[in-house]
Amino acid sequence: MSQHNSVTITDVLAAQERILGIAHHTPVLTSRIVNDRTNSQVFFKCENFQRTGSFKFRGAYNALAQLSVAQKQTGVLTYSSGNHAQAIALAGQLLNIPTTIVMPDDAPTVKQTATRSYGAEVILYNRQTTNREELAQNLAKDRNLILIPPYDHPHVVAGQGTAALELIQEVGQLDLLLVCCGGGGLLSGCAIATKALLPDCKVIGIEPALADDATRSFHSKTLQTVKNPNTIADGARTPSLGQITFPLVLRYVDDMVTVSEEAILRSMFFLWERLKIVVEPTGVLAAAALLEGVVTAPRTKIGAIVSGGNVDLTQIAKLFSQC
Numbered sequence: 001m002s003q004h005n006s007v008t009i010t011d012v013l014a015a016q017e018r019i020l021g022i023a024h025h026t027p028v029l030t031s032r033i034v035n036d037r038t039n040s041q042v043f044f045k046c047e048n049f050q051r052t053g054s055f056k057f058r059g060a061y062n063a064l065a066q067l068s069v070a071q072k073q074t075g076v077l078t079y080s081s082g083n084h085a086q087a088i089a090l091a092g093q094l095l096n097i098p099t100t101i102v103m104p105d106d107a108p109t110v111k112q113t114a115t116r117s118y119g120a121e122v123i124l125y126n127r128q129t130t131n132r133e134e135l136a137q138n139l140a141k142d143r144n145l146i147l148i149p150p151y152d153h154p155h156v157v158a159g160q161g162t163a164a165l166e167l168i169q170e171v172g173q174l175d176l177l178l179v180c181c182g183g184g185g186l187l188s189g190c191a192i193a194t195k196a197l198l199p200d201c202k203v204i205g206i207e208p209a210l211a212d213d214a215t216r217s218f219h220s221k222t223l224q225t226v227k228n229p230n231t232i233a234d235g236a237r238t239p240s241l242g243q244i245t246f247p248l249v250l251r252y253v254d255d256m257v258t259v260s261e262e263a264i265l266r267s268m269f270f271l272w273e274r275l276k277i278v279v280e281p282t283g284v285l286a287a288a289a290l291l292e293g294v295v296t297a298p299r300t301k302i303g304a305i306v307s308g309g310n311v312d313l314t315q316i317a318k319l320f321s322q323c
Contacts, residue, residue: 006247007154007189018159019065019159022094023162026047027046028044029044030042031275038298040298040300041302043171044287045303046306047163047306052086054086054087054307054308054309055160055305055308056083058160059157059158059160059185061095062155062156063159066155074098074144075092075099075100075143075146076099076147077100077102078099078101078150079103079135079149081103081111082103082108083111083235083308084150085101085103089101089119092120099118099119100139100145102123103125105125105126106127107234108310108311109312109314110310111310112124128228149242150183150185151185151186151238152185152245153244160185161193162189163186168303173198175202175301175302177204178206178289178302178303179203180282180285180286181285182211182237182238183238184242185245187249188248190305191252192252203252205218206259206288207236207256207257207258207285208232208236208264209258209259211236211237212258213225213240214241214249214256215258218253219256223246231281232261233285234280235281257295260292264284264285266291267284267292268280268284269320271284271306277309280309280311286305286307290302290304
């Protein structure tokens with residue numbers, strides 16, 4: 001099977017069945033002021049209301065639910081700056097699977113605390129001196145654990161695609177779907193679902209300008225990397241797209257764009273103030289492209305995935321003072 005066929009709409013539909021009644025069916029919010037400002041009809045798919053506060057629970061549960069009995073008894077390991085960590089930890093708790101999470105020592109305290117609260121063992125590392133993938137692979141080998149990476153895994157991709165599937169099933173026709181991009185799991189999964197249900201709907205991925213590896217990869221058709229980008233969107237600090245997600249993004253995504261740190265902050269403030277929802281910096285990337293005019297599509301129906309809301313509330317005043 002070629003890599004760009006590694007996940008299909010059949011997998012996304014199966015994932016939807018698997019997570020039904022376990023993952024939350026998240027709300028879709030609209031805003032008259034956003035519609036007026038963009039001269040379009042905008043539907044925000046609010047994954048900040050998902051279990052563990054982000055879309056990551058969809059893919060994590062879908063992946064863990066498909067392990068064999070023996071694999072479930074042995075346990076799993078992953079590496080994550082926070083959202084996938086919490087998702088794997090909760091999915092493991094629900095399925096009675098031991099979980100070990102490798103996290104950077106500068107990951108938001110709220111994410112570390114939540115991950116431990118779901119019963120996971122957390123192993124911290126210094127992101128300046130340690131390659132997390134190598135550390136995770138060595139630990140998984142030493143402990144005989146199944147490694148479930150945060151995005152480059154077909155079951156994870158299929159699970160993330162259920163976010164777009166739900167949105168389209170609820171609102172119907174869309175002309176454009178905007179999705180944030182870190183390692184490309186959410187973007188590729190959502191693009192697969194969208195193109196299957198709405199072939200004419202354009203799918204655009206959005207990254208921080210400071211972490212534009214996927215955008216450069218998309219336009220050059222060659223995998224580009226970025227090392228420890230200094231963006232406030234911590235969920236998009238991934239070094240590159242994966243072996244599974246890169247071909248899927250090239251096949252199913254129509255365009256990739258970037259937004260500035262200032263745009264992320266302004267859009268985050270706007271969604272908190274106007275929509276009254278808690279959104280983290282990575283979670284606002286899709287909305288930022290629209291609100292800041294990076295992407296314009298007047299007189300159309302636009303979907304935007306709000307990917308998560310796990311923000312350290314003790315840092316909010318400091319963040320918003322920069323707006």
